[in-house]
Amino acid sequence: MPLTRLDIPPALKRLLPTTLFGRSLLIIILPVAIMQIAVTWAFFDAHWQSVTSKLSEGLAGDIAWAVQSYEDDPSPAAVEKLAERAEGALSLSIAFQKGRKLPTSHRPSLFAALDRSLDKALEDRLDNPFWFDTTRYRAYIDIRVQVDGGVLQIYALRDRAYATQGHIFILWMVVATLLLTAVAILFIRNQVRAIERLAEAADAFGRGEDPEFKPHGAREVRQAALAFIAMKLRIQRHIEQRTALLASVSHDLRTPLTRLKLEMAMAEPCERMEAMKGDLAEMEHMIDEYLAFARGEGGEAIQVVDLSDLVESVVADAERGGAAIETEITQGLETRLRPLTFRRALANLIDNGVAHADRVRVTVSPRQTGGVDVAVDDDGPGIPEDKYEEAFKPFSRLDESRNQNEKGVGLGLAIARDMARGLGGDLVLSRSALGGLRALIRLPG
Structure with a gap:
């Protein structure tokens, strides 16, 4: 089955790098980046999001218990006892704010998906209006529930609602990507440099210079370099042979021309003699041009x-x-x-x-x-x-x-x-x- 060429859209071609180094780097880095993104996405979707959802559901259950306990007995003594039990058993800090209302503003979090997870868990467990803020305190979440007579304010540790180790995973992924990229750049640069040296040597030879060049790099690059060196030697040998041939011919022709010029100088001047001298001068000029062209x-x-x-x-x-x-x-x-x-x-x-x-x-x-x-x-x-x-x-x-x-x-x-x-x-x-x-x-x- 004949192979068909994969045509790249012109708009995409303009975005692709034009150098061998850039394209080689793209060939290595792009799959690595896609793999890292896929792994990170799978981690968030299958693990981190799942764990966070379960933690949020557990916290929402504890808050629902606290709200239900308050509604069963809203007396100050019961509230004080509820706060002590929540602090000791659930690591929740509970305070009743008499006559207060829920805030109307909400500051968005950097990780909106995590806020949505907690919001869904609280909505499933609570019948009362609620409000929470995950941005004000670094280690705590501020959760408030509207109850009869005021607001029940609850502070919970952040790691009770979120899987806090996710950023460490992301950090490791970023470090691994940077490390792989650095290694790829070092190896690709070494290979591309060998090709650049070959191109520089070929360009210098094309300008008539005789560059000092040794093959470097991968086996295929060394083979190309050896082929270039062999070609350079053949061209130099051909030029030397051509120049030697023309020089020899020029020397052999100049000897009889010199004799003819001497004989004409000693002969009686006449009109035909002047024409012959012009022909000899033209022949000498032609020989000089042939030799100049051959010498290059x-x-x-x-x-x-x-x-x-x-x-x-x-x-x-x-x-x-x-x-x-x-x-x-x-x-x-x-x-x-x-x-x-x-x-x-x-x-x-x-x-x-x-x-x-x-x-x-x-x-x-x-x-x-x-x-x-x-x-x-x-x-x-x-x-x-x-x-x-x-x-x-x-x-x-x-x-x-x-x-x-x-x-x-x-x-x-x-x-x-x-x-x-x-x-x-x-x-x-x-x-x-x-x-x-x-x-x-x-x-x-």
Whole structure:
């Protein structure tokens, strides 16, 4: 029989905790709480209420006897004798208040169910009007019965009407619940912490760091951690092999290129020679871009840098190459990044803007939610919105796009996005206020 999923109402989902720690705690605490409530309810209903009812009935019987004895002989001597007998045998304090009436006000008790039990027992045993108060005195109950000529006031010990040990039971239940909850929190926190360490290590590795991590926690969590470590080693080995391959290819290609450049420098200058030198320069630039893309973030550590100064330095380098760049840079912004990788990525974005637009503006500003935005705007032709994602693909050269230039091989945006995502941020494209393209690097705080 196929299993069906139990759908939780959306309103209830919003009330449920979202963390693993909260949900695990709920799984343990909720059944314990329900069990404790059920046991407490059963105790009150089946035991405490029953015992209290019997005690109240016994007290009501004694009071009915006292009222009947008074009505049989209301003389002062009989009342005095009745009080002595009630005090010695029944622990009741009886006094006759001549000409008095029953009070009209009644103060409610915290345990209304117990008052109802005593009220029912007195109503069943007495024909006379009565009134009682369980709140005025801590150890006694004040009971008054209307009789001929006044009120018979009776003080009875509280434990003669109520099972007074109920609060001790409740206290033990509360202590047991708190103890079980504390133990559950300690064990769950220990297990969840192992998962949190695994998530932190995975996040750090995703940013290009090499975290020190040892498997902890339950067997399943350790298995996941060991699988992560094995995956990390495979990825690192793959990156190292790719970088070594590209470095080797780059080295092998640079040797004949250097010889060709030397031979051209020694040859007679002519128009064809200048074209060949341009082709060689383009080939050398392509090799540099291939190697930069293959190298990625390898080898460079993350540092806390003054982003404002770094961006101004990149802009100054571009201006020395003949570009005119507007800047809006908020000073004193610090963030964690790989300086050389960031410099290369920002330079690529600026070069793309300069190659396709008349105006280029670089903006650095903090985000209200934390982090820093570095935007490169221009007034060029831009890229259609449906081609934004395609522009990030390595070696992509869009027709009439920003990736198509004389020297580029379609790696500039890919390198810049890899840099941003490696830091936990992102690179997004949008329409610029200048009319062209906006490339926005979103860096974490």
